Amino acid sequence: MTSLKIGVAGLGTVGISVLKILEDNKATIRNRAGSAIEVVGVTARNKNAKRPMDISAYTWFDDAQDMVAHCDVLVELIGGSDGIAYKLVKEALSKGVSVVTANKAMIAHHGLELATLAEENNCNLMFEAAVAGAVPIVNAIRHSFTSDKITGVHGILNGTSNYILTQMRETGRDFADVLKDAQDKGYAEADPTFDIEGVDAGHKVAILAALAFGTQPDFSGVHMTGISSLTEEDFHFAGELGFKIKLLGSAEMHDDRVLQIVEPCFIPDGSPFAAIEDAYNAVYCECEYAETPLMSGLGAGGDATASSVVGDIVALARGESAPVFGVPVSSLKKVGSFDPREVESRYYIRFNVKDKVGVMADISAILRDHGISIETMIQLGRSPEQNVNVVMVTHDALREDVNTASDLISRLDVIFGEPCIIRIEEDF
Numbered sequence: 001m002t003s004l005k006i007g008v009a010g011l012g013t014v015g016i017s018v019l020k021i022l023e024d025n026k027a028t029i030r031n032r033a034g035s036a037i038e039v040v041g042v043t044a045r046n047k048n049a050k051r052p053m054d055i056s057a058y059t060w061f062d063d064a065q066d067m068v069a070h071c072d073v074l075v076e077l078i079g080g081s082d083g084i085a086y087k088l089v090k091e092a093l094s095k096g097v098s099v100v101t102a103n104k105a106m107i108a109h110h111g112l113e114l115a116t117l118a119e120e121n122n123c124n125l126m127f128e129a130a131v132a133g134a135v136p137i138v139n140a141i142r143h144s145f146t147s148d149k150i151t152g153v154h155g156i157l158n159g160t161s162n163y164i165l166t167q168m169r170e171t172g173r174d175f176a177d178v179l180k181d182a183q184d185k186g187y188a189e190a191d192p193t194f195d196i197e198g199v200d201a202g203h204k205v206a207i208l209a210a211l212a213f214g215t216q217p218d219f220s221g222v223h224m225t226g227i228s229s230l231t232e233e234d235f236h237f238a239g240e241l242g243f244k245i246k247l248l249g250s251a252e253m254h255d256d257r258v259l260q261i262v263e264p265c266f267i268p269d270g271s272p273f274a275a276i277e278d279a280y281n282a283v284y285c286e287c288e289y290a291e292t293p294l295m296s297g298l299g300a301g302g303d304a305t306a307s308s309v310v311g312d313i314v315a316l317a318r319g320e321s322a323p324v325f326g327v328p329v330s331s332l333k334k335v336g337s338f339d340p341r342e343v344e345s346r347y348y349i350r351f352n353v354k355d356k357v358g359v360m361a362d363i364s365a366i367l368r369d370h371g372i373s374i375e376t377m378i379q380l381g382r383s384p385e386q387n388v389n390v391v392m393v394t395h396d397a398l399r400e401d402v403n404t405a406s407d408l409i410s411r412l413d414v415i416f417g418e419p420c421i422i423r424i425e426e427d428f
């Protein structure tokens with residue numbers, strides 16, 4: 001092959017950075033790829049949109065499907081689980097055109113179908129940039145850990161929420177205030193739902209689980225809790241108890257069932273994950289043989305994400321190839337879900353209670369009746385007949401028992417609002 005012909009669909013934050021890297025680094029990339037990378041066309045929604053670089057030298061296609069007919073590789077950087085991106089990628093793969101994408105939502109929702117299409121048509125589907133931006137975890141699992149047995153993958157997988165959690169802890173400001181600031185600085189989107197409610201991290205967990213365990217990607221099996229209900233008090237108590245709060249995404253194999261979960265967790269201060277701050281991501285694989293290091297780096301942003309996209313393009317130019325999820329589609333296992341209610345852990349529970357004689361005895365009795373023993377209890381100040389926060393740290397307990405007991409406690413007439421329950425993750 002004299003050159004690898006690529007078409008870039010989507011010229012937003014990532015698409016423009018891809019073009020910029022391909023131009024700025026042309027000679028090095030050619031040398032590493034072993035052939036030239038030729039951009040045969042670009043497309044986006046609006047040809048005349050103002051863009052941070054001049055794209056007039058590139059051939060513009062009004063019809064993205066028409067562009068696919070001219071490419072060896074479609075670089076899909078439009079986004080969205082369905083719609084035009086999904087349609088275009090299916091079109092490309094069914095014609096034997098390989099695809100490089102950063103679209104985690106599409107891979108999480110349609111990964112099995114798209115991997116099948118790629119395999120049937122002898123082409124590749126690459127998505128290093130879809131998980132943790134510049135952190136090369138997809139290729140690490142797909143290429144480097146092929147000899148090992150991965151039993152778990154854990155990560156801080158969403159830069160926006162990590163930035164918000166860092167700011168809430170450092171400044172003592174509330175969630176809404178910090179979110180607004182993140183939006184003003186461009187760290188959070190106008191509609192931040194996917195980032196703050198754990199959905200974006202959930203997409204990545206579904207992809208990592210499939211790669212790590214050789215299972216069919218199953219986004220519907222991911223349990224997601226976001227960060228929007230955390231309060232200043234939770235950060236205060238976390239600090240008092242020696243923890244930081246991080247939105248952790250985990251995939252774990254439990255016999256023949258997979259646990260896929262995203263939720264805020266207490267992580268011991270001083271542990272490697274606790275040091276991952278602001279918009280940074282980190283991922284850690286538990287392997288049977290390898291002592292896998294924690295890999296961290298920028299999880300988002302045009303240049304960081306585009307560097308992974310271009311890395312995948314170079315791999316294709318070199319003729320590198322691997323099954324989409326690490327094993328042939330026919331051997332991807334369909335496994336059941338491990339329910340988070342079966343997770344045994346220490347838990348932090350915060351109740352807002354009316355400070356009244358006998359309240360603590362009532363709460364303790366309900367917890368005792370559900371087999372939950374308390375390791376630490378904190379009540380800040382006394383304020384008779386006023387609301388106060390009461391915090392408990394349990395010994396190891398089943399989440400189901402913690403939920404049931406908390407539910408009963410919250411029905412007591414001295415309890416206000418919903419209790420806040422956070423898993424304490426000791427292993428990181």
Ligand SMILES: NC(=O)c1ccc[n+]([C@@H]2O[C@H](COP(=O)([O-])OP(=O)(O)OC[C@H]3O[C@@H](n4cnc5c(N)ncnc54)[C@H](OP(=O)(O)O)[C@@H]3O)[C@@H](O)[C@H]2O)c1
Nearest residue numbers: 010011012013014044045046077078079102103300301305
């Ligand atoms: N931004 C990041 O930091 C980041 C990080 C990791 C992964 N990703 C993923 O990378 C992908 C692209 O993200 P982005 O941030 O670059 O998005 P973006 O800035 O919103 O850009 C989206 C691009 O898609 C084009 N587009 C939208 N609808 C279209 C349609 N119907 N037909 C053709 N083109 C259409 C837009 O065209 P116009 O420009 O003409 O409006 C725009 O160029 C997404 O899958 C995202 O999840 C992004």
